[in-house]
Amino acid sequence: MRAEPQAAGYRPDPAILDLPDWLGDPVEPAAFPRTELRFRNRRWDRAVGLAAMDDGQWVRHFGRFEPLPDNVPQPLALRYHGHQFRVYNPEIGDGRGFLFGQLRDGAGRLLDLGTKGSGTTPYSRTADGRLTLKGAVREVLATEMLEALGAYTSKTFSVIETGEDLWRGDEPSPTRSAVLVRLSHSHIRIGTFQRLLVLEERDHMAALVDYCLRHYPGPPPLGDAPAQEEPAVMLLHQVVERCADLAASWMVAGFVHGVLNTDNIVITGESFDYGPWRFAPLWEPGFTAAYFDQQGLYAFGRQAEALHWNCAQLAVALRLLADAAPLRAALERFAGLYEAALLRRWCWRLGVAPRGTEGDTQLLAASVTAMRAEGIGPDAFFHRHRGGGQASGDLADALTLYQPTGSAGEWPAAPEAMLIDEVEAIWSAIAERDDWSPFARKIAAVRAFGDALGDPPVPAGHGAI
Template sequence: MNKKPFPSPYRPDSQIASLGAQIGDPAQPANFPETILRFRNDRWAETIGLADYDDATWIRHFGRFEPLPGNMPVPLALRYHGHQFRVYNPDIGDGRGFLFAQMREGDDRLLDLGTKGSGTTPYSRRGDGRLTLKGGVREILATEMLEALGVNTSKTFSIIETGEALMRGDEPSPTRSAVMVRLSHSHIRIGSFQRVAAEGDAEFMQQLITYCLTQLYNVALSENPAAQLLALAVERVADLAASYMTAGFVHGVLNTDNINITGESFDYGPWRFTEYWDPQFTAAYFDESGLYAFGRQAEALHWNLGQLAVALRLVSEAPPLISALERFPELYQRAIIRRFLWRLGVESIGEAEDRQLVEAAERAMSRERIPIDRFFHYYRFGSQGAFATPGEYQIAFTELLQKHTSVDAHRDAYWTNGRICSMLINEVEDIWQAIAEKDDWQPLNDKVSAIRAMGRALNACS
């Protein structure tokens, strides 16, 4: 499922420079009044050789943005366009963030360090380029939970409080400010290709495709690199859609500028975890039509891939792109089954039987209103005894589950301790209130520890 962190030395490798000035514009970080370190992700800092930084050094690089040794001398605000709620917008780009470092981890995967809330850029328009501290805390909670649940997600690498009072219309103001650093496997979006297509620059489109295939997917070029890239992206994004569903996660703003070409989930705004298997559940209050509702996320991501295919028509004939795009539904269905079995902790016994199990699980959760996290927690390794009076759909699911073999004959004590790890909106708000009212960070730290314990238990048999 999600990649596990392993220690590696620091190996800077600024491959983004190979794309020249067309990929982004130089940006300067804001000069913040304060830099108070609130969160550092040492687990993932080890993967890029930066865990030995003391706090003062950390703040210099991730609060003041002193360039990392041998890395990018000047940050880049990346250029892109995008469909936002299916309305095309050419006037976007990195408006409150930039890419400022790239490096290799132990298996040579190229990783980016990018920011959110680091100040204005050429694409800020009327925005202040800042991030609220609450937004940073929410990003920690989203990425930690998704990582534990096996979702291919960016990692919240650092949160530094910056001492400014921000005015926002959607939360009590003035509110505290922060700058976030994100560790991600690329910041190239579907919207990056849309911009190049809109400008009609076929030469740069080929260059961008080559960069993604050779530096992000680590493959040799085929006869049709554009179709090759789309096929790879379809595989990754279909799996991403399935992982959202199995996690009970709703991203909220699945616009084409928020979809990474590597299929890695990132850029969390009005996200929510749905308590129940409710296809109509939405995360964003402004998503009045339910375009990005829980049950429509696969459709939304497939549509976004269609926009990537349209952009790639600049350098490719349509038939191979259509063939790649048409694989999405089948790949998504396979991924749903694989990820359901993983979260339940059981082995496959055949495509038809596995599909029946997943369909029975969905029916049990939706028709009997069983909370998603409770369902998966107690059925992991067959702990169905936690449900005193199971309904008919739950009984039908249990009968199918009993035909599957556990991936671990020795039941992990985590699943029988009764402590269910969830991330519902009331929990998020309680964690934030402790910080906002008492500057108490212990509930956040405790939650991160609990999430990581769940992640270890889920991955123990992977």
């Protein structure tokens, strides 16, 4: 059974205010014509001491954005640059979101409340700063499924429908609007550091490194990292460790993020900012989520490469503070960390105890071969063969050496998946009949599935995901 997030009292801690105004700009939230609560995360509101809010209070804070008590007094649109499909763009920043508050959870970790669709900011350019309701529904479904599958992900905290008609080129318009609030352990991106490099703001970068190490501490080195005294190098080691584990978690989940730009990668290694995501129907490394990713830069099988490349861009930025050699050494750990995380997570989802790198590598290879031979995707594969069941050929031979692991949760009779046809059907019920029952049933089923899987094997220091 998966451990629930530890309940806590409300503990505001607007640590972001320790940094001067070079990190972000105060902004005003949009005044929406309507605020109708559509989703409230009852699992995570307890973890940050907000479970006692009634729905009216909730809407005032997360639809009208009245400041939380003793918290950030005015929303902050954060400044950053970024590589977008590996083309550098200095003209970006929080264009339809802002940092709304910060607070501690039951484990004492700092979490951020950030928005999506909350109105225009100085970085909106020609966009309207809004979010479609469909986009919000899709983000709930993505984060819930990834959380169930053990990925370190931001949590969709709140969705409020806002009563505006939006025009979009990639879905029927006009379409309904919403504002979303996400809960995550950081909104500091790799692109935040890239901006400071371009502006040659060395002192500001040093302050940001210190902020990240103090407030978003990572796990200790995982065995092969030398002790480091240089803060910038320590931070890079942590980001490399977390991003390697993140890439592995996506592969085991069969998930394709779609847009792995440096402004979409946060330094805590959380899966973050869901646009054209997909879960792969088959184990196909070339499968892409974004129709505009014509070169397959962020294809399913290239996600580890993409995150490694992003970590390298952070290393380039940190050269403002540190020598190249120790930064390069941190980057060189990525491949080994990724392989170890992939094998560890693969065995966990398959329901067997790991045996060691060589044996687990053979199990992974036999699994992929069997998946392709059976013509099934990751969800069906892991369901069919969990604990070593129903295997034949090389997979059966490999699994005979493994000890099944038990789970206190009730195992579902059929694979739990989040493929695009079901996502579209859930949205159609909302769009055509305002029927939210398929959405609610899916979330309940996904959470039960996560409980049955149990806690994932994450590196020390991550805590509850």
